[in-house]
Amino acid sequence: MKFIRLAAALVVLAVVAPLADAQTVADKELAALKELYRRPVPQPIDNKEFVELGRELFFSPQLSASGNTACASCHFPQLGYGVTDAKSKNDAGKLTSRKSQPLIGIGYAGSAPVGWDGKSATLEDQAMASIATGSMSLQGTEKPVKTEAIVDRFKNDAAFVAKFEKVMPGAAMGIDALVKAVAAYERTLEPGVAPFDRWVAGDEQAISGPAKRGFVLFNGKANCGPCHSGWRFTDDNFHDIGTTTMDEGRGRIVKDDPLMKFAFKTPTLRSVHLRPPYMHNASAATLEDVIRHYEKGGIDRPSRSPLMTAFELTDQERQDLIAFLNTLDGQNATAQAQ
Ligand code: HEC
Numbered sequence: 050m051k052f053i054r055l056a057a058a059l060v061v062l063a064v065v066a067p068l069a070d071a072q073t074v075a076d077k078e079l080a081a082l083k084e085l086y087r088r089p090v091p092q093p094i095d096n097k098e099f100v101e102l103g104r105e106l107f108f109s110p111q112l113s114a115s116g117n118t119a120c121a122s123c124h125f126p127q128l129g130y131g132v133t134d135a136k137s138k139n140d141a142g143k144l145t146s147r148k149s150q151p152l153i154g155i156g157y158a159g160s161a162p163v164g165w166d167g168k169s170a171t172l173e174d175q176a177m178a179s180i181a182t183g184s185m186s187l188q189g190t191e192k193p194v195k196t197e198a199i200v201d202r203f204k205n206d207a208a209f210v211a212k213f214e215k216v217m218p219g220a221a222m223g224i225d226a227l228v229k230a231v232a233a234y235e236r237t238l239e240p241g242v243a244p245f246d247r248w249v250a251g252d253e254q255a256i257s258g259p260a261k262r263g264f265v266l267f268n269g270k271a272n273c274g275p276c277h278s279g280w281r282f283t284d285d286n287f288h289d290i291g292t293t294t295m296d297e298g299r300g301r302i303v304k305d306d307p308l309m310k311f312a313f314k315t316p317t318l319r320s321v322h323l324r325p326p327y328m329h330n331a332s333a334a335t336l337e338d339v340i341r342h343y344e345k346g347g348i349d350r351p352s353r354s355p356l357m358t359a360f361e362l363t364d365q366e367r368q369d370l371i372a373f374l375n376t377l378d379g380q381n382a383t384a385q386a387q
């Protein structure tokens with residue numbers, strides 16, 4: 050009897066011990082994975098008054114040719130400084146050719162080119178292009194407005210001039226100074242702390258079981274992690290993910306790299322569930338549509354990223370992945386930056 054009990058105990062041990070080991074290995078792997086997505090401490094803002102000037106300009110319609118359009122007209126703070134419109138109406142009343150992009154976290158993008166196709170080298174260049182010839186301008190209409198005339202509006206605003214002179218004593222107020230301020234503001238658009246961040250920081254209750262499974266899928270079977278990498282969920286790089294599009298994206302700018310044809314900048318997934326429809330051309334209406342696109346692998350063409358390979362998720366797995374994506378939006382995104 051004794052022997053049988055001992056044997057039974059040994060059998061139990063033999064079965065349980067490796068299981069326990071496997072458990073700790075899985076725990077360690079998950080912990081290591083979470084570490085890759087841990088957010089850094091917020092970047093210090095050393096020129097607060099200059100940034101505040103930039104904030105004022107970002108929300109000011111006076112920065113546009115007509116005086117009716119602000120940067121914020123197509124970059125809504127509550128949507129991660131993005132939009133839910135497939136296309137936005139520009140200052141000339143025409144629709145933009147692509148969907149507006151979210152700006153949260155862009156201060157961490159380093160020297161990554163700016164725009165879906167990376168047309169602008171810096172945030173300053175992008176703001177300048179937008180004002181001089183782009184969506185803030187009346188270029189191509191009968192009444193284009195010179196940037197000097199736009200700057201004059203601010204020169205005639207005594208309160209603005211007083212602030213400008215306080216922050217940049219002796220500096221000339223020109224379009225260069227104004228776009229520098231706008232870009233300085235953009236660099237402070239810190240994503241709000243999301244439930245996902247609280248989970249990574251150690252709060253096991255911060256996100257649901259399905260969301261945790263979704264995070265594992267994101268980095269495993271669904272293989273999203275290589276491009277949507279790090280705490281902002283973007284590699285700030287350009288890839289062709291095989292969507293149906295006539296737009297050559299990065300390929301218009303970079304002609305000698307076959308992989309850049311139909312390539313677009315990987316968008317941040319911070320607060321992504323607030324911003325349907327998805328992609329540069331709004332070709333996916335919901336997150337489920339996006340996931341189904343990745344499952345199929347997109348159009349097989351020479352430029353398609355080698356990372357795009359078909360796979361199949363169960364309904365449950367698809368829902369888990371969506372549950373995870375829903376944990377990436379934080380409250381008070383800008384409150385932190387101020
Ligand atoms: C009429 C709508 C509209 C207005 C107004 C507008 N934008 Fe945009 N913004 C867009 C669109 C559309 C894109 C994508 C452009 C592209 O790559 O084709 C974009 C892209 C950007 C990007 C690139 C983000 C990235 O991740 O690469 C930045 C930065 C930006 N806008 C800042 C601004 C600033 C600053 C202003 C004001 C000076 C402004 N925008 C005004 C619609 C607008």
Ligand code: HEC
Nearest residue numbers: 271272273276288313314315316327328329339343354356
């Ligand atoms: C090869 C790199 C790559 C891989 C792998 C990848 N993505 Fe993307 N993702 C991108 C690029 C690039 C875009 C923008 C494409 C476009 O606009 O045409 C994008 C767009 C998206 C969007 C739309 C965001 C928006 O603001 O419009 C979502 C959501 C998304 N990806 C989620 C995922 C998920 C989930 C996975 C895994 C199943 C995944 N991605 C795998 C590169 C990638």
